[in-house]
Amino acid sequence: MSIQQNLEHILSRIRAAELRAGRPTGSVRLVAVSKTFPAEDVKACHDAGQRIFGENKVQEGLGKIPSLPPDTEWHLIGPLQRNKVRKALEYFTLIHAVDSLRLARFMDTVAQETGKRPRILLEVNVGNEDSKFGFFPETLEKEWSELSSLNHLDVHSPPGGKSGGGAALFPPPPGAEGSPVRQGRSHADGTVHGHEP
Secondary structure, three states, rough: HHHHHHHHHHHHHHHHHHHHHOOOOOEEEEEOOOOOOHHHHHHHHHHHHOOOEEOOOHHHHHHHHHHHHOOOOOEEEEOOOOHHHHHHHHOOEEEEEEHHHHHHHHHHHHHHHHHHOOOEEEEEOOOOOOOOEEOEEEEEEEEHHHHOOOOOEEOOOOOOOOOOOOOEOOOOOOOOOOOOHHOOOOOOOOEEEEEOO
């Protein structure tokens, strides 16, 4: 299946799911996960009509961003280290995995220094798994007041201004280690991650 055919197939499934869920057409946006794919494959996906791409690592994204047209929207979907915050704020439209108050505070400081107002999603470890990153729900509840007072961050809300966005990590159902349930992530703001450009 070509990239064009694959993209059309995925988008038709998304539109059908929107219809079944009673959501407006176009309310779910596909983030094509471009990590590990060369820039020429990502460009081919862009040429097929995809505009939003997700990179797991800042450095890998920086190698591809100059190769694509300026209408490309780049999301950082992987963990963000403090030493990469400045570059991430400069090049990525949405940062999906803000996993601690410490990181959010640092991002707020850098955003103030650089005049940026990054859009972020908070990563919530719903299953309270020690092996996963993210806010435990009870920690997020305690720290929400301070998080919401960080003036230079935009906890992203979907169109229509509903609740802020977040990435939730659920424990897999028994026997689902290699399944799409385990491999995929969905976000509270209506973005869906795909795993191929």
